[in-house]
Amino acid sequence: MNMANIKKIHGMLATKNLSPGFKVYDEKEINGYRIWNPHRSKLAAAILKGIKEFPLKGDSKVLYLGAASGTTASHVSDIVDKGIVYCVEFSPRVFSKLIEVCKHRENMIPILGDARKPKEYASLVGKVDVIYQDVAQPEQVDIALKNAKYFLKDKGYLFLVLKARSIDVTKKPEEILKKELKKLRKKFKIIDILSLEPYDKDHFMVLARLL
Secondary structure (H helix, E strand, O other): OOOOOEEEEOOEEEEEOOOOOOOOOOOOEEOOEEEOOOOOOHHHHHHHOOOOOOOOOOOOEEEEEOOOOOHHHHHHHHHOOOOEEEEEEOOHHHHHHHHHHHHOOOOEEEEEOOOOOHHHHOOOOOOEEEEEEOOOOOOHHHHHHHHHHHHEEEEEEEEEEEEHHHHOOOOOHHHHHHHHHHHHOOOEEEEEEEEOOOOOOOEEEEEEEEO
16 A cells, blocks of 8 residues: 555654654654654554555645644644644643644644534634544544534545544443444445554544545
8 A cells, every 4th residue: 555655664654754853752763754653643553453545645635633742643744745734632731732743844733622613613624635533522423524514525534533432431342333333324435444452442443435
């Protein structure tokens, strides 16, 4: 699978650093590439687990929901070096760290906002090719569907990190996954579903395309 600005170095995944010399989370840099830790990034874990498709291109426009302090978002920024990454984060404390990362990356736009309320940041975000969502909320699929309605281009892609324990701690993760996928299939074609173990327990990566 051809992936823009990604390669393996000494068996480790790495992205071409858009901001040479600047570290986001104490990652190593080798010959201009940042080592991408799958224990710190669910997208890296999904790649190493063999995700079937990888729709992020050099010029992709991406909406990242749940950007936190910018660890994975910074690697997405490396990948879509000629594109843009709209980074939505709800926590003001974490957002201050995200801003510092964005200062070093012209293609990262920090947005302090609630992913459950896309209307509030609709004026700041254009139509995107890809939505990447990693939020610890019970209504994860509903959040994805709302944002897709506002921002996702026709036939656009969704990376959905499904956190089973954030939805229901009383049920088995597989039961939760089945129920959530049923909701998602109303608007999306499911391309791939991956368990992220051993990197993340009770987490799944769902890749889907808008119908």
